[in-house]
Amino acid sequence: MAKKRDLSKPLSAITFRCPDCRHTFKALPSEVIDAPEFMHHPFRYLAACEICNDSVEQAPFERALFKAWSNATGPKTPEGKAATAANLEGHPTPEEAMRTRFNAMKHGLTAKTATYFPARPDGYSFCVGCKVDRDFCAAQSACQTQTMLFMQVHAAFEQRDPKKLTGIFSGMQAATIAVVQQMLQTILADGVTLRNPEWYTDKEGGMNLACYTDPTTGERQQIMNIEAHPLLKTLSEFLTRNNMNLGDLGMTPKVIEQQDESMGRLKNDDERGSVTDFMQKQTEQLALLVDKMGNAKARAKNDPILIEYQRENGGEV
Numbered sequence: 001m002a003k004k005r006d007l008s009k010p011l012s013a014i015t016f017r018c019p020d021c022r023h024t025f026k027a028l029p030s031e032v033i034d035a036p037e038f039m040h041h042p043f044r045y046l047a048a049c050e051i052c053n054d055s056v057e058q059a060p061f062e063r064a065l066f067k068a069w070s071n072a073t074g075p076k077t078p079e080g081k082a083a084t085a086a087n088l089e090g091h092p093t094p095e096e097a098m099r100t101r102f103n104a105m106k107h108g109l110t111a112k113t114a115t116y117f118p119a120r121p122d123g124y125s126f127c128v129g130c131k132v133d134r135d136f137c138a139a140q141s142a143c144q145t146q147t148m149l150f151m152q153v154h155a156a157f158e159q160r161d162p163k164k165l166t167g168i169f170s171g172m173q174a175a176t177i178a179v180v181q182q183m184l185q186t187i188l189a190d191g192v193t194l195r196n197p198e199w200y201t202d203k204e205g206g207m208n209l210a211c212y213t214d215p216t217t218g219e220r221q222q223i224m225n226i227e228a229h230p231l232l233k234t235l236s237e238f239l240t241r242n243n244m245n246l247g248d249l250g251m252t253p254k255v256i257e258q259q260d261e262s263m264g265r266l267k268n269d270d271e272r273g274s275v276t277d278f279m280q281k282q283t284e285q286l287a288l289l290v291d292k293m294g295n296a297k298a299r300a301k302n303d304p305i306l307i308e309y310q311r312e313n314g315g316e317v
Contacts, residue, residue, distance in 0.1 A: 007066055008042075010032045010045075011045075014026070014045045014047070015058065015061075016045070016049070016058060017057075017058075018051065018054060021049065021052045023050060023051045029045035029046060029047050032045055033045075033046070038063075038067075040066055040071070041063070041070065045057065118143070119138060119141060119142055121138050126145065130145055152165070180235065180239070180244075183238070192228065192229050194227050195224045195225070196225045197209055197223070198222075198225050209222060209223075210223040211223060
């Protein structure tokens, strides 16, 4: 768009966005509709999608740009231009510098690692909820979502700052707990044991159920193979590797007993003492306090100023 294009008149080149096939394209509008409710550009545009041939409207982002451009006049006076130039002072900020570093990593030598996930719009399972424009994604060398993840991890290791991975790890931990809950629900629904009938093959290769005759009732009984639920082992490994067992949570009888015993012990810097030792030290400190109070009274009794005051006022000497 030209710098001083008149937005009060219809335009010829418009960007369209198809909501069904997510195709974005630029073309001549097939229909222009007056829209006085849009004060900045009172027109609506329609065109046929190049992929599905549906009638689509102008891309929302371009309409928003029209509104921004109509309000963006920029400074015209020398004072205004000087004030705009002064806005650059203090930049780049640390956040802007980090963003610049990120872009340099994204387009530099390390960008080749991100190509482990080449751009394939709607080709990965995580593409379902992706908000990246599909045409833009197809024009890239690698998946933008995975590139962002790679750069975040790369920056954390390069700067040796694990805090930058807190969001990733918290999401992984939440997903792990959700998986554990699903395992528990499955086990409770199926039961902790699974009962399957025993069977065998005869000489002819036929399959037969293994049965026996109950000597008491004389009835034929099916032999059942009872096994623990296979998810129990996986659940145990999940809990152990994520420090979620009873010992790590402080809920075993041994840990509780140790906590109860340690409640009677006090910590003073790096030394630990029993309550009895603490009380003995307190008694010694109180005895020293009594001695100090006696010494203070003796000094006060022999104070010449106090003696003179008591003589003048008829007090005891």
